[in-house]
Amino acid sequence: xxxxxxxLQDEDPLGLYTRGAGRAREWWRVSPSGRAHMYxxxxxxxxxxxxxxxxxxxxxxxxxLEAKLLKWRREGFVSEAQRADEAxxxxxxxxxxxxxQRAVEAACEAKAAQVRLQTHTPFVRxxxxxxxxxxxxxxxxxxNAAYLFTGRGGDIVxxxxxxxxxMLIGHTGSGKTSFIEQVAARAGYGVLRANMxxxxxxxxxxxxxxxxxxxTIWVDGVLPVAMxxxxxxxxxxxxxxxxxxxxxxxAVLEPNGRLLLKERGNEIVEPHPSFRLFAxxxxxxxxxxxxxxxxxxNLLNEAFLDRWRVYLFDYLSLEEETEVxxxxxxxxxxxxxxxxxxxxxxxxxxxxREDLASxxxxxxxxxxxxxxxxxxxxxxxxxxxxxxKVSADDAALIRSVIRHHVIFDA
Numbered sequence: 434x435x436x437x438x439x440x441l442q443d444e445d446p447l448g449l450y451t452r453g454a455g456r457a458r459e460w461w462r463v464s465p466s467g468r469a470h471m472y473x474x475x476x477x478x479x480x481x482x483x484x485x486x487x488x489x490x491x492x493x494x495x496x497x498l499e500a501k502l503l504k505w506r507r508e509g510f511v512s513e514a515q516r517a518d519e520a521x522x523x524x525x526x527x528x529x530x531x532x533x534q535r536a537v538e539a540a541c542e543a544k545a546a547q548v549r550l551q552t553h554t555p556f557v558r559x560x561x562x563x564x565x566x567x568x569x570x571x572x573x574x575x576x577n578a579a580y581l582f583t584g585r586g587g588d589i590v591x592x593x594x595x596x597x598x599x600m601l602i603g604h605t606g607s608g609k610t611s612f613i614e615q616v617a618a619r620a621g622y623g624v625l626r627a628n629m630x631x632x633x634x635x636x637x638x639x640x641x642x643x644x645x646x647x648x649t650i651w652v653d654g655v656l657p658v659a660m661x662x663x664x665x666x667x668x669x670x671x672x673x674x675x676x677x678x679x680x681x682x683x684a685v686l687e688p689n690g691r692l693l694l695k696e697r698g699n700e701i702v703e704p705h706p707s708f709r710l711f712a713x714x715x716x717x718x719x720x721x722x723x724x725x726x727x728x729x730x731n732l733l734n735e736a737f738l739d740r741w742r743v744y745l746f747d748y749l750s751l752e753e754e755t756e757v758x759x760x761x762x763x764x765x766x767x768x769x770x771x772x773x774x775x776x777x778x779x780x781x782x783x784x785x786r787e788d789l790a791s792x793x794x795x796x797x798x799x800x801x802x803x804x805x806x807x808x809x810x811x812x813x814x815x816x817x818x819x820x821x822k823v824s825a826d827d828a829a830l831i832r833s834v835i836r837h838h839v840i841f842d843a
Contacts, residue, residue, distance in 0.1 A: 460510075672730040
């Protein structure tokens, strides 16, 4: 190995690299080749404890293997040797874990005591976190009764209680924005959204002067409106924002940070106690390896990211997405829901390998399922729900994935 990544030095590259579990388990296997200085790599999917059918089998040289190892590591693949190292590290760190657990229990008790002092405030429980209720208003999102809160959201809800600035990063359609909206819907907080993908200017964001009825007046942008009124502001696709917008955000990102409106004679906007600030991004931080899939995304530096709590928001697991389908469409069977979720999982795996240029969201999956219930035809429903939204090459690959599951899972 060369010095491109110190973590790869002295590492034996041979062996099995896996990620996921159950039917969603994906693997790469590296073995010696019959030719000097060459390696054989194979790819496939299979249940835990099995290798499964091979769909890629090729030979590469050492330089290409190093690049593959780095790519696999970024994508979450772990070798058997790495898993053994993690187990040894966990055992060695048991004393630290005990001390940490005691500190966690003390912190939880302190928070519970604080909640007891605020018994006059009504709360709503989301997961295992009590969130104070907001005041009903027209901007409170509609509750989606089928929405599934999973374990991934507990820390985020606690951050909302503590008024932290939260950024959710992940692929398109992984549920970043809908998670925040559904928390707000249940707790009764109004939500404003600002989409940074070429749709929001600095004037829309902060405010601008305009003439109305012969009088020059100031119009607040989405940020000061949210701060004054106590709304939750979601800045979608922050990695596409103009530098001027990122500059304005810097001061507001501090806890209880204030906004300085220079255009209004340096007026200072104080945040309402209920104001919360969120952002979503596709290619920031740990997702920066996928920036080439999101053309136009900007690099958010670490100093800026350090002002946020950043959470990697992945797609739902196969079992979780099956449950969402059953909640949304209770007339379908668990077997049918499982097959549809498996199709989505395979399409996402192809997207991660860059065999597909289009992501596969839960929203798209539900839309397809609803059309199937109307038409009774898998292909007819897939036309407007899937195929017409992607390139011809992507449609052909997705069609092959669908047919594979429809035939073999029947």
